[in-house]
Amino acid sequence: MTITPEPTVRHFADAMTGSSQGPVVTSPERPQRQAEPSGGTADDVYVEPGLTPLGAREANRFAVADLLRSVGVSFFAVRGTSDHGTVLAVAEGDREAVLGVLFRGMGQYPGHLSVIDAQAVVPAGPLSSRNPKAWRGVRTAAAVQVSWYRTDAGRHLVMGHEYGCAVEFWNWRGTHLVAPRANRVTWAVSGEGRNVLGAARLFSRFVSDHTSQHEAPSLPTRPEFLVSCAEDIAFPVDAAYTWVDGNDPAWQERKAAAKGEVYHAESASDARFISRDELRYSVRSLHMFAPWIRNVYIVTDDQVPAWLREDVPGVRVVSHREIFRNASDLPTFNSHSIESQLHHIEGLSEHFLYFNDDMFIGRPVTPHAFFTPSGKARYFPSRNRIPQGPVVDTDTPVDAACKNNRMLLRERFGRVITQPMEHIPYALRRSAMEEAERDFPQAWARTAASRFRAMTDLSTTSSFGLYYAALTGRAQPATMPFTYLQLAVPDLADRLQRLLDGRNQDSFCLNDAFSTPEDIEAQQELLDGFLNAYFPVPSPYER
Structure with a gap:
């Protein structure tokens, strides 16, 4: 797979990939109780100024994308079924490299991880990446979702796992890559195709063409995902x-x-x-x-x-x-x-x-x-x-x-x-x-x-x-x-x-x-x- 470079934005993933810029967030701190999200813990929550749901979503995606690039793994954005998180697809053959870099990155900067089973009736909840149980089943999972919980300086908000980035493992079938679970557009993309840039609104109904590129940049994706779907809202x-x-x-x-x-x-x-x-x-x-x-x-x-x-x-x-x-x-x-x-x-x-x-x-x-x-x-x-x-x-x-x-x-x-x-x-x-x-x-x-x-x-x-x-x-x-x-x-x-x-x-x-x-x-x-x-x-x- 070939990717098109996306705009570079500094987030705390820079620290995980060795950038001298350093992290934007501070050390993990426990927020006020009412801010704790369901399904997770407040053990690893990072303070981030100017926190918004969209900012948390993009920061998690940037972090995962930077980790994948650091080990040369190609990926493309998928039009997933969640408006709050993002989905990146990688080839099944890159699973070991992906799991390795996620394990190392989340060892340095602990976050939360959940294993996604496409057949499960009830999705698995997130666990701290410090917990060995979080990594059970990752070698056969359809996807894994990764997040770093964030809170504002006053500890009033927590943006949790729903704003995470899922990494899906797509399988080769002939000349096509096939998705391990349903998305909003297609089960398969051409394995010979090149990445193109897709508008941010294609990957979440939470943004529009009028959301700034700084807040929600275009993403590298496949041409199959550029279609206008019946459920899209494109008017201002x-x-x-x-x-x-x-x-x-x-x-x-x-x-x-x-x-x-x-x-x-x-x-x-x-x-x-x-x-x-x-x-x-x-x-x-x-x-x-x-x-x-x-x-x-x-x-x-x-x-x-x-x-x-x-x-x-x-x-x-x-x-x-x-x-x-x-x-x-x-x-x-x-x-x-x-x-x-x-x-x-x-x-x-x-x-x-x-x-x-x-x-x-x-x-x-x-x-x-x-x-x-x-x-x-x-x-x-x-x-x-x-x-x-x-x-x-x-x-x-x-x-x-x-x-x-x-x-x-x-x-x-x-x-x-x-x-x-x-x-x-x-x-x-x-x-x-x-x-x-x-x-x-x-x-x-x-x-x-x-x-x-x-x-x-x-x-x-x-x-x-x-x-x-x-x-x-x-x-x-x-x-x-x-x-x-x-x-x-x-x-x-x-x-x-x-x-x-x-x-x-x-x-x-x-x-x-x-x-x-x-x-x-x-x-x-x-x-x-x-x-x-x-x-x-x-x-x-x-x-």
């Missing part, structure tokens, strides 16, 4: 936020003027407008757990978060003035109004996720969680029901908007919507939003012109746009592991701790609809600790 996906700094005196003065009230400077410190800094951590959640996002747009009333770098590609602050078609609708202090204009963001992709700043991605997810490969958006109906009957004075603004949505959609499509949406990032189609605005110009304009929430509003992003897309064939219902946590609960500390310990939700929302000024200070201390522990790694967009 952006993220959009609405955000306001309620502590800003200039914003509060505009708000008071719009309400016809006298502005008092001391009101700027009103506890109900304290910024909890959720946006910073929500953006961190994208950086850590959704690196396939192309661009992040933050829509504001000419405000810029103090922590945000605007000189970094991939993020842009968008003023309300850029997206509102009717300038006389501004200023507005109504989220329904602002959301009705999001699809006017210049450069926004056809497929995008809309986040409130209290929504977070909770663990690595693929774009398939929000869109189908054919481009349909997924929406997540709530277990709640929209109240029956027309809008009445006792309705909340949320219920009133849902009723208005229902009335218009029933008139247009003859269908009745019964459920609001869960507080999960809203997967939207820009074309559906544009079309809905054209179909309902009066209701849309009325919502845009409402400076404060009104009983005539539509909830265009959290319900109307999703159902409109569904009724025109561009969206479908789905489910997702998620948590909605209302902050004004007496056992908030326990609930946050369970969420942190579990880390088993694709998304979560920390909503603050009912807190009193007296609640906020105690809540903030809990939230600061929770958010820093859950998302300890700054995004590239932070100062």
Whole structure:
């Protein structure tokens, strides 16, 4: 087999192969208990600054690839069935050389190893490479998976064996190399073929063509793996936020003027407008757990978060003035109004996720969680029901908007919507939003012109746009592991701790609809600790 050299990136594998550069990681240290991954131990965990799941995955692959090169073993990347790990194929005839170099490398820098039996009903769990039992069966295994567990400097995260690199042993059959287990594309490749470079997104749905080459470089593979599969998502996906700094005196003065009230400077410190800094951590959640996002747009009333770098590609602050078609609708202090204009963001992709700043991605997810490969958006109906009957004075603004949505959609499509949406990032189609605005110009304009929430509003992003897309064939219902946590609960500390310990939700929302000024200070201390522990790694967009 012949390989094409891939880009050189320094990781701690350099130390194992004798590089004078030295390791990037520090000595193994035991992280906090809640960070320990299932199926392994914390005996050999390496501290790595800037840790992300994608970074751990790539570091493990680099380490294994460097070891294979150090003994002249040729390999190619396989489109495996796991989105989190990687797979490298070697010829069966190189098994002894591969096992030898892995044994030596993991002797110097202990990690974890699991033996893969393609016929096993239950996969074998990882064992420390220090444990002789870890090496049993490696001479006949279909593959072995190798990893070095990593933790952040604060010991809040552990990226474990699921981010490891598997080495498969492919057998010669005539002129072809045959896989020892199934992958996403083929059982065999030509043994006479040469390696080519394949885009990183071919080897994990966790990355996209918009993930940087530094984070996820192209890999040497075989031409057979370069095909576009039916389940691939190749279209770009952006993220959009609405955000306001309620502590800003200039914003509060505009708000008071719009309400016809006298502005008092001391009101700027009103506890109900304290910024909890959720946006910073929500953006961190994208950086850590959704690196396939192309661009992040933050829509504001000419405000810029103090922590945000605007000189970094991939993020842009968008003023309300850029997206509102009717300038006389501004200023507005109504989220329904602002959301009705999001699809006017210049450069926004056809497929995008809309986040409130209290929504977070909770663990690595693929774009398939929000869109189908054919481009349909997924929406997540709530277990709640929209109240029956027309809008009445006792309705909340949320219920009133849902009723208005229902009335218009029933008139247009003859269908009745019964459920609001869960507080999960809203997967939207820009074309559906544009079309809905054209179909309902009066209701849309009325919502845009409402400076404060009104009983005539539509909830265009959290319900109307999703159902409109569904009724025109561009969206479908789905489910997702998620948590909605209302902050004004007496056992908030326990609930946050369970969420942190579990880390088993694709998304979560920390909503603050009912807190009193007296609640906020105690809540903030809990939230600061929770958010820093859950998302300890700054995004590239932070100062």
